[in-house]
Amino acid sequence: MVSASTPSFSVPEALRKEGLSQGDYDEIVRRLGRAPNRAELGMFGVMWSEHCCYRNSRPLLGQFPTTGPRILVGPGENAGVVDLGEGQRLAFKIESHNHPSAVEPFQGAATGVGGILRDIFTMGARPIALLNALRFGPLEDERNVGLMEGVVAGIAHYGNCVGVPTVGGEVAFDPSYGGNPLVNAMALGLMETDDIVCSGAVGVGNPVVYVGSTTGRDGMGGASFASAELTEASLDDRPAVQVGDPFLEKGLIEACLEAFQSGDVVAAQDMGAAGLTCSCSEMAAKGGLGIELDLDRVPAREAGMSAYEFLLSESQERMLFVVAAGREEPLMERFRRWGLQAAVVGRVLQENVVRVLQHGAVAAEVPASALADDTPINHHELLAEPPAEIQAHWTWSEAELPPASNAGGLELAAGALGWGDVLLRLLDDPTIASKRWVYRQYDHQVQANTVVLPGGADAAVVRLRPQQGEGAMAAATRGVAATVDCPNRWVALDPERGAMAAVAEAARNLSCAGAEPLAVTDNLNFPSPDTATGYWQLAMACRGLSAACSALATPVTGGNVSLYNETRLPDGRMQPIHPTPVVGMVGLVHDLVHVTGLAWGQAGDAIWLLGVPLQESGDERLGLGASSYLEVVHGRLTGRPPLTDLALEGQVQGFLRQAIAAGLVRSAHDLSDGGLAVALAEACIASGLGAALELPAGAGRPDRLLFAEGGARVLVSVAPEQEAAWRAALAEAGEAVPAERLGVVTADSRLVVARGGEPLLALAVEQLRHTYEQAIPARLGKAGPPPDR
Incomplete structure (x- = not known):
């Protein structure tokens, strides 16, 4: 039994080292009925961290x-x-x-x-x-x-x-x-x-x-x-x-x-x-x-x-x-x-x-x-309304953007910027660009169960080999899919909407691969909760995660919380990170035959968009606010992220999984950073095939059609021999699953997008690929991806 005694060490210095407060120390003394020794104080320091x-x-x-x-x-x-x-x-x-x-x-x-x-x-x-x-x-x-x-x-x-x-x-x-x-x-x-x-x-x-x-x-x-x-x-x-x-x-x-x-x-x-x-x-x-x-x-x-x-x-x-x-x-x-x-x-x-x-x-x-057990809780007062600096971003509107036209593109002070140039800028952004330089350093095929190589689909898929008792020669027909997602830009501008979107996108990625979403593990990376804004961000993100996980039937099985992610600058100011609640989600692939990638299948396949329609310009589920386009091209991190329609997410994703299981879909790719144009480019790059699209001619800015972001949107391609069955499935789903045919996959290796008969952009797939794949190596001073390890 450790006897009570006066500490033989400097309590204030020890508390500073262990990250404990004087109040914590007083509670430790109360629980022990005596002063702790140095080892005991260290034990409380780590366990109460x-x-x-x-x-x-x-x-x-x-x-x-x-x-x-x-x-x-x-x-x-x-x-x-x-x-x-x-x-x-x-x-x-x-x-x-x-x-x-x-x-x-x-x-x-x-x-x-x-x-x-x-x-x-x-x-x-x-x-x-x-x-x-x-x-x-x-x-x-x-x-x-x-x-x-x-x-x-x-x-x-x-x-x-x-x-x-x-x-x-x-x-x-x-x-x-x-x-x-x-x-x-x-x-x-x-x-x-x-x-x-x-x-x-x-x-x-x-x-x-x-x-x-x-x-x-x-x-x-x-x-x-x-x-x-x-x-x-x-x-x-x-x-x-x-x-x-x-x-x-x-x-x-x-x-x-x-x-x-x-x-x-x-x-x-x-x-x-x-x-x-x-x-x-x-x-x-x-x-x-x-x-x-x-x-x-x-x-x-x-x-x-x-x-x-x-x-x-x-x-x-x-x-x-x-x-x-x-x-x-x-x-x-x-x-x-x-x-x-x-x-x-x-x-x-x-x-x-x-x-x-x-x-x-x-x-x-x-x-x-x-x-x-019963470890201390730091009590924080939750702001009754969003912080003023957050609300200030929500007043931004698309009317603040410079004029835009089909052929003329974007009219900037430095001159017109064509929509093809805008797309290349986005593909050159390291957050959007290919991560091949990264994943080529990882052994992603050891154990010989990897079904989809990195970059091949919206989610990773690993085969589930039958248990030993089922016989070594039994074929593996099922798999498990997994993904990690977080739109940190969205969370920074609206933590509740951003966290909802993280869950929805994770489930959408699994659904695009043909997997049934099952459950979530999350990693809540946030700055200090000791500020009013920091705690509000954490609380609102947890609210958004909870709502989305409940709506999409993906319970949380555990995870990790990492706070105080910020840096003290030389002038004494704190630089907090973007709040980043990373969602890790797992799903079940019932039949590996139907695992679906993002690359176009064959020339002649029809290109369809599921989810929020392009022409609904007043829809708060879709917009340029908080988008990659707004930040990368216009240099503005502002706007309120679109509202994730969780009911529509469930309907679109459920329909997509059924269509994949029925063999109706050749490829599937969700729309996220960069919107429709980036998703199209990625499907072209992955396949080497081109695409020709005619977008709706209704009112609205061309950049909204091309680069707006919002949830519940998936780009799919359908083989000609399956289009009748595809249309029948859509008819049976009715208004619950909005869908529009946008164009066709082509063999000429060019991405061509028009609206109302007027061209918006036309780019060679090879040009798209070069920009997309060299963005990170160029910034690292490398000529290309490193050799495989």
């Missing part, structure tokens, strides 16, 4: 829908799990590693991949795919180039070495991310155990076993580091960034899955943020029991480590198990055969306490519930 306990966001997360007919495990465990039917279950999760990647991009990104993989196989699932969502500042700044190159190399290194394919993702650029890039990693895994492995401690007296790598001083204070804004002094926090070993993690995956199948492990927790402290306290709290931990038994890579250093180290590739009594020796031998450390380091206690021993004495003793 935003990164671990969501003290600013927890009340908001409670509004998310979290249950459904396919949900097996929701929020609260290492990963969510959904039922895929036919005896297969999918574990999936997304996590951030933003601040570590800002100060050490290669290792920060690499260990982010390692951490999310452990969340998956800790559940008893074999990782089958990785995705990532990345945000950087403009590539015209060499610092951002270095960050991007380091992050991409780190992701490639870890994923490629561990043997899990990186099959999809998104990359966007904005000045707000200049000092604080975002690195979000998502992983999927197929369950290989009959029972889902949970983390709550079970069985008083059961041994607690440590497996994996050794514990060192790397990663010290990582959870607290991730819960504060970045400053120039953050470079001094480089020791908080862990160093990963993907080859060791590969062995850890195999050994863990073997151990879980044996039934010897009754609870498991990976050691991620807050290391031993988090794993011990969460296992104890979830099980309603306690854990005694002897640090002298913990495999260490450095001599003379203090209890504080052991407890807060975030060294990678480590796990903590509760093992059935009497089975610890066979289990540990299994891990040693894989070249891993294994040691009994403690036992499960009846009393709800985390007791830490070192050198024969009690180094720390804290009620597990005090650390992991």
Whole structure:
């Protein structure tokens, strides 16, 4: 028992280091009935950090829908799990590693991949795919180039070495991310155990076993580091960034899955943020029991480590198990055969306490519930109306744009800009442009289950091989699809509408590939919630996510909250990132035969637009406000994003999936950044075929027809022999699914768009491709994509 005494350290300095307030300290003293020692204060610091306990966001997360007919495990465990039917279950999760990647991009990104993989196989699932969502500042700044190159190399290194394919993702650029890039990693895994492995401690007296790598001083204070804004002094926090070993993690995956199948492990927790402290306290709290931990038994890579250093180290590739009594020796031998450390380091206690021993004495003793349950909440006042600076953007209208005409294009002060020139400018924008330079560094075909190569469809698709009992020769007919999405520009201008659009676009991407959307994991990347505007953004985005997930029947199974993503500039001002609630969504492909890509199929196919019609110029579901066109061409980040029609989204997506399953659709591609013109260009580039379109001749600006953005819109192509059946299906759907025929796929490799008989643009597909594919390499100073790794 730790006795009460006067602290032998500077409390104010310790509180500053741990990110705790005086009020937090007073509450810790109340819970313990005495003053904490330095190790105990460190334990509270990491467990009560935003990164671990969501003290600013927890009340908001409670509004998310979290249950459904396919949900097996929701929020609260290492990963969510959904039922895929036919005896297969999918574990999936997304996590951030933003601040570590800002100060050490290669290792920060690499260990982010390692951490999310452990969340998956800790559940008893074999990782089958990785995705990532990345945000950087403009590539015209060499610092951002270095960050991007380091992050991409780190992701490639870890994923490629561990043997899990990186099959999809998104990359966007904005000045707000200049000092604080975002690195979000998502992983999927197929369950290989009959029972889902949970983390709550079970069985008083059961041994607690440590497996994996050794514990060192790397990663010290990582959870607290991730819960504060970045400053120039953050470079001094480089020791908080862990160093990963993907080859060791590969062995850890195999050994863990073997151990879980044996039934010897009754609870498991990976050691991620807050290391031993988090794993011990969460296992104890979830099980309603306690854990005694002897640090002298913990495999260490450095001599003379203090209890504080052991407890807060975030060294990678480590796990903590509760093992059935009497089975610890066979289990540990299994891990040693894989070249891993294994040691009994403690036992499960009846009393709800985390007791830490070192050198024969009690180094720390804290009620597990005090650390992991009923953690403090920061209460914020929600603004009654949007902040004035946000409302100011909503007054923008298309009337403020310069005059535009069919043939003359856009009349700017510097002269006319043709619509073809505008399209090329958009394709040259790194956020819209091809990400081939990025994904060619990833091994996206390891495991030989990748059905769609990156860039080939709106969502990644991985085949689901039949279970072993079904016979090795059985054909794989089903697949799982996944995507990550966030229109951060929209969220910055209207967080509720932007977050709704993120969910809707994720579901639309899955539907375009022919997959049924199932569930969501989200990564809420936001600036400080301590400002009125920052908290309002977070609260409104959560409201939008909740509404969209409910409407589209995609429950939230878990995720991550990353706050304080902002940079203190040299003049003292804070530069917040665009609020970026990344939505990771998974879906089920019932028949791989009908997986649909975005490339045109054959010349002569009809081109149709589903969803909000082009000619409805007064429709608030569609517009140039908050669009890429407005920002890239006119240099204005303003306007209110279009309102996502969730009912229409459901109707259009449901119809599209049925049409794909019936074999009526040759290609499908959603309209997002850049609107119709960019979607057309991408379909042409992917196929090498051209397209000829005649747009409605009604009133309205040409740029609105070409570049307006808004949800529930999908571009599809239909083969001539299927057009009668396609029209019959549309007739049966009626007004619930608006559709209009815009043109035809051509063999002459040119994109030609006219309106009312007058040409709007005519560009060779090769010119579109060159601009689209060289935009990022040109800014990186590279002649083209790097060689495949």
